[in-house]
Amino acid sequence: MSTYDDGHRELRELLGSYASGHLPETEADRVRAHLDGCADCRAELDELRAVVRALGSVDVSSFTDPAPVPPGLGDGVRRAVAQARADHDADELGRRRAAADERRRRSRLRLVGAAAAVVVALGVGGAVGRATAPEPPQPPLEAISMEVGADQQVTVESADLVAHTWGVELRIVADGFAEGQTFQAAFRTDDGELVPAGEFIGVGPAPMTCFLQSAALRQDVTQVVVTGPGGRTVLSSDL
Ligand SMILES: [Zn+2]
Known part of the structure; x- marks a missing residue:
C-alpha cells in the first residue's frame, strides 16, 4: 500500500x-x-x-x-x-x-x-x-491404413495420426461401429505398454468422425488398436 x-x-x-x-x-x-x-x-x-x-x-x-x-x-x-x-x-x-x-x-x-x-x-x-x-490451423496429418478385424462390419473412410507435442492422436472417419456399443482406442508403445486413447460409442451405419488422443508420443508408438465388445480387435494398424 x-x-x-x-x-x-x-x-x-x-x-x-x-x-x-x-x-x-x-x-x-x-x-x-x-x-x-x-x-x-x-x-x-x-x-x-x-x-x-x-x-x-x-x-x-x-x-x-x-x-x-x-x-x-x-x-x-x-x-x-x-x-x-x-x-x-x-x-x-x-x-x-x-x-x-x-x-x-x-x-x-x-x-x-x-x-x-x-x-x-x-x-x-x-x-x-x-x-x-x-x-x-490444420495440423499435419499422417495417413495410415487400418486393418479391419475378422467378422467386423466397420468401413474406414480415412485414418490419420496427428503428432502433437503432448501426445499422438488418431483421427478416423468410419462407419459400421455397432450402435450403442463402446469401443476403446489405444496405442502400443515400443516398450510394449498399451496407452489408452479414449473411448467412443458406435452409431451403427452412420459415418462418424472420432479424434482419439493419447499421452504416448508419436515417435514412441508402434501400433494403434481399436477394440470393441468382448475385447475383440475391430481396427488395428502397425505403425
Ligand atoms: Zn483523498
Whole structure:
C-alpha cells in the first residue's frame, strides 16, 4: 500500500471534522493540502458540507476556530461520513459491475458475430473458398491404413495420426461401429505398454468422425488398436 493511499485514508477520516469545523488548524492545513490533489476527497467534502448544512444549517465557512456545535453533530457527521463512504463504495462496485457487464456483453456479441460467420460459411454449401470465418490451423496429418478385424462390419473412410507435442492422436472417419456399443482406442508403445486413447460409442451405419488422443508420443508408438465388445480387435494398424 502506498503512502499516498495511507494519507488519503487517514485524511479522509478527518473530512467530517473538517467540514464541521472541528479540526485543529494544523490538521486542517494537512486536509487542505491533500484536498488540492485529491478529487475524491474534494467530492466527498462537498457531500459532507451539504450534510453539515442539513444537520445544523451551519455556515461551514464561518468556522475559522473550533466553535460550539449542536450536541450530537459529531455523531451525526460520523454516521453521515460512514454512509457517504458506503454509498461511494456501493457506487464504485456498481460502476465496476456495469463495466464488467458491458465487457461480457461485447464479448457475447463478438461470439455471436463469429458464430454468424460460421453459419454463413456453412450456408454457402461448404464452399470453403468463400468462407469468412478464420479456419483453425490444420495440423499435419499422417495417413495410415487400418486393418479391419475378422467378422467386423466397420468401413474406414480415412485414418490419420496427428503428432502433437503432448501426445499422438488418431483421427478416423468410419462407419459400421455397432450402435450403442463402446469401443476403446489405444496405442502400443515400443516398450510394449498399451496407452489408452479414449473411448467412443458406435452409431451403427452412420459415418462418424472420432479424434482419439493419447499421452504416448508419436515417435514412441508402434501400433494403434481399436477394440470393441468382448475385447475383440475391430481396427488395428502397425505403425
Ligand atoms: Zn483523498
